[in-house]
Amino acid sequence: MARIGYARCSSLDQSLDIQIERLKVEGCQPIRSEKVSGASREGRTELAAILDFIREGDELVVVRADRLGRDTRDVLNIVHELDQRGAYLTVLDPHVSTRGESGRIVLTVLGMVSQMERRFILERQREGIQAAKAKGLYKGGTRRVDREKVMAMKAEGYGPAAIAKALGCSRMQVYRIIDSEAQKQNI
Known part of the structure; x- marks a missing residue:
């Protein structure tokens, strides 16, 4: 029976160190982590890999439910998938385990609170x-990736992975820019 740790944060500039350290203290081995939105x-x-390979009696451990x-539905679906495999979920803050009905x-309830907090x-x-818009102060977010460079590299025959590597961004950002530009041309 393994205690498998899972750590996640939403953006590349956030740190996973505190979560990973907490999971190590709890005796989790292995610990899988990723920097991706939880929406x-x-x-x-990494979560998909855990759910694919978790075995009966294993325990998935996360620091917080969010x-x-x-x-809420996503969290409960994950709990259901763990149930189907005979595995359990433990949340450390506050300490909750799916080993019992309570x-x-x-x-x-924690899932509902996380969802409500996100909406707030x-x-x-x-x-x-x-x-800010009403005061004339809002100018929108700053673009992190040069859209023109992405499109120029695409026109030169570079693929999304090569563009992402060259510009220091994710492939998903490259795909979004390419899709956005394609939609502008179709309008």
Whole structure:
């Protein structure tokens, strides 16, 4: 029976060190980590690998429920997948385990709170942007990747992986820029 740790943060400039250290202290081996949004399961290859290979009696350990997912349904779907394999989930803060029914109830409530918290953050962000726009202060976010360079490299025959490597960004950003430019030309 293995204790498998999973650490996740949403952006490349955030650190996973605290989560990983906490999982090590808890005796997790192996520990899988990734820097990707928790808004959906898309692109979360490390989590997918864990769910593919977890065995009966194994335990998936995360520091907080929102590291597993921001959507209640997604967290509960992961718990269901673990159940199907005879595995368990343990959340360290607050300490909750799916080994018992009361843990499942608490986990459902935690998932709902995480989802509600995410909605509040987005709402406050929208309100702040609207207030800044009304004052003429909002100029939008700064672009991190030079769109023109992406399109020029694509025109030269470079693939998304090569473009991403050359510009120091993710392939997903390159795909988004290419898709966005293609949509502009179709309009």
